[in-house]
Amino acid sequence: MQSFPAVDPIPLPAPIWLFKLLHIVTLSLHFVAVEMLLGGLLLAVLLSLFRGSAHSHVAARAIARRLTVVMTYVINLGVPPLLFAQVLYGRALYTSSVLIGVYWISIIGILMLTYWLLYRFSARLDAGKSAWWVGLSAWLLAGFIARLLSTNMTLMLRPEVWRDMYSASAAGRFLPTGDPTLTPRWLLMLAGGLFIGGLWMVYLAGRSTFSADEKKFVAGLGGKVAALFGIVYLFAGLWAAGVQPQAVKAGLATHPLYHFAAFAGYGWMALVVVGFCWLFSQASARLPQVGLDGRALW
C-alpha cells in the first residue's frame, strides 16, 4: 500500500511559483522574529543575572519590554507560511503533524505559557525583583517549541518512517528518532538567535532613552555577541547543510537558482552587518554629548 497520501483533486487557485514565493518571503520574516525572540530573551536573562550592574539591568529591561511585542510578530508572521506550506505540501505536513499529534497540539498551550512568562519577566525586572528564572523558563519553552517545529518540518520529509510511527502510536504520542538533520537544523536557529540578538542590541543602543554610558555598554556588548555568534552561525549552517541527504545536496549543487540564492543570502548578510557597524559607529560618535547628571542631552 502507498504511504504517501493521494493528490488532492481540488486544484490550486494560483500558480505554484506564487505560493512558493509568498511562502519563502513570509517564512523569512517569521525567522527574523523567532531569532529576535530566542536570542534577545537569552541575552536579557544573562544580563538580568548581573543585578548589581546598573547597565546590565537597564539593558535587560529594555530588551524584555520589547519581547512581548516581538512575540506578536513571531505568531502573526508564523501563520502565513503555515498556510502556504499546507497548500503546497499539505499531504506531507498534515501526515507528520498527525504522527506527532500530542506534541503538535501542545504547542498552543506552551506558546500561551511562554507569552505569559515574558510579561512576568518584564514586570519583575521593572519592579527590581529577581527575574532570571522566569526569563529562563520562557526561553526553554520557546526553544522546545522551536524543537517541535524542526521535528515536524523534518518528519514531513521522511515518508519512509511514517508507517512505523503510526503503528507505534496512532494518537501521536511519540517523537521521531534517527534523523541526523534535526539537531543541526535546530541548533542553527538557536545560534542565529544570538547573532540576531546581538545585532538587535546594537540597534537598540541608538535609543535616546539610554544615557551615553548605557549606549556604549549596549552597543559594545551587542557588537561582540553578534561577531562571535555570526561565526558560530556560519559553522552551524555548514553543519546543517553537510548532513542533508545526498538527493538534497545534489539538487542544491545542480540547480542554478540555488547558486544565486546562496550568493544573494551572503550578500544580504554582509549588507546587514555593514549597516549595523554603521549604526554602531553613529552611536559611538554621539557619546560625548552628556549632561551634568550623566544622561544624554539628545
Ligand code: HEM
Ligand atoms: C515561540 C514561538 C515559535 C518559535 C520559537 C518558532 C520557531 C520556529 C523554528 C525554529 C522554525 C524552523 C523549523 C525548521 O524548519 O527546522 C519554525 C518554522 C515554522 N514556524 Fe515557527 N516558531 C514559533 C511559533 C510559530 C507559530 C505560532 C506559527 C504559526 C501559527 C509558526 C509557524 C511556523 C511554520 C509554518 C514554520 C515552517 C514552515 C516551513 O518550513 O515550511 N511558528 N518556527
